Amino acid sequence: MSDHGATRAEVCAVALAECFRGDGEILASCFGTVPAIGARLARLSFAPDLLMTDGIASLVADVLPVSGEHAADEPIVEGWLPFRGVFDLLWSGRRHVIMIASQIDRFGNHNFACIGPHARPKAQLLGMRGAPGNTVHHPTSYWVPNHSPKVFVERVDVVSGVGYDRAAAAGPSAQRFHEIRRVVSNLGVFDFATPDRRMRLASLHPGVTKQDVCAATGFELVIPADVPPTRWPSAEELRLIREVLDPAGARQREVPA
Amino acid sequence: MDKRTTAAAVVAELRDGMTLGIGGWGSRRKPMALVREILRSPVRDLTLVSYGGPDVGLLCAAGKVRKLVYGFVSLDSIALDPQFRRARESGAIEALEFDEGMFQLGLYAAAIRLPFLPTRAGLGSDVVALHPQLRTVRSPYEDGEELVAMPALPLDVAIVHMNRADARGNAQYLGPDLYFDDLFLGAAKRRFVSCEQVVETREFTQLGSLHTLRIHRGMVDGVVETPGGAHFTECPPDYGRDEAFQRAYAAAAKSDEAWADFHERFLACESEAAYQDALRAWRTDG
Incomplete structure (x- = not known):
């Protein structure tokens, strides 16, 4: 498959970076290690205008690694973005977020709030956080490091991030800026480029079959006749991931080889 | 007017069933000394309004909360406050959960006297x-x-923690983010600021830029000087989060027995001074 053996985590990082292609000068926000590597990789290569924060209140001009001795270096600060500014910015639409999904359904409804009924959950997870607002204001993508029928479910227990059917039911104001761009898992890349906005298998990570994906998915995916492989990392991308962005290999803990 | 007061006097204004807003964000610059004073008081059935951190966890664990109105509850370096998790999973509290941004708009609406x-x-x-x-x-x-x-999310009482304040109620944050402390104060009938240090008014502009003076005395009814009053949440640049203590807090929530020990050692203290003493002893002896 490869003449420069990339790991699954590295394939995922590139697929996550690709989510930001063409986004221009907007804020790239991420949760999870591999999405953070992906966004930084995009910024260092094909999406140099992306804005990024230090996770506190500063916009940072340089790209720091997610692991290793320089991960905690002082960044070059290019702007101030306290939380009030974050809300203004996300409501303006100039942002693309990658959130982790604990559950996601065929229309991209997302849950990381809780498992079981909201009134008295079996398991309290993160809560709604900003997912309801994010999803109706600016592009949203999702990251699933452990693709399984427990995550890709027939029906999410609670809708934190709004999917296509729920946005349509809520009306034009919910749909106006709504875009679930992509779902990247450890098995493949998925989008909603179907007439009824059902989730479609867009590409398979090298070494993964359609059967693997279907067996790990709790609903019926749209599977095109020809599914391309997920883009293989270039030699330069692998160098950036391994030597610059994640020298200590934090990505391997999120997506085992 | 000299608005300096004590934590006990602030908490004496709370009545059962009141709606209390708590400033800060997650495990960041929370008015923890005032929260600890609430733990020592008999007040109960509170409706808490918070971008929640350990303030929510501690008050839930003490049975002070009837209803929680929140954008989230997190300890930042620990994703979820374990006492909040317990309160939710046991059904002990009524939960009114908003998107984080909606929550801000609710406070803002109350502060500018709009219904929504x-x-x-x-x-x-x-x-x-x-x-x-x-x-x-x-x-x-x-x-x-x-x-x-x-x-609108109107509040009976709001409490926030700032780095500096003067005796008249002007207050200054020296860290990177005000969060929504001005809105909490604006949304409340009675408004209290705890601070690391009370300073002379003339010192403010030497301590920080004009932009750090977002809380003025027209927004504040009382000032409590309480060094270390945000512990164990962060209060930069005065101090960072006490991660070791936060881990101990989270670990203690895993069993009733461990929680009883934690409570005995740190929460049953008769005063904030006794709490700070217990903390020093814990740092020395573990």
């Missing part, structure tokens, strides 16, 4: 579906958009 503010946030999500009391509103203009009418 319109927003797209919440549309299509279970924030709206789970709370039938939430209404939508239609734009009277040509766009005709139908938006969520985020209701």
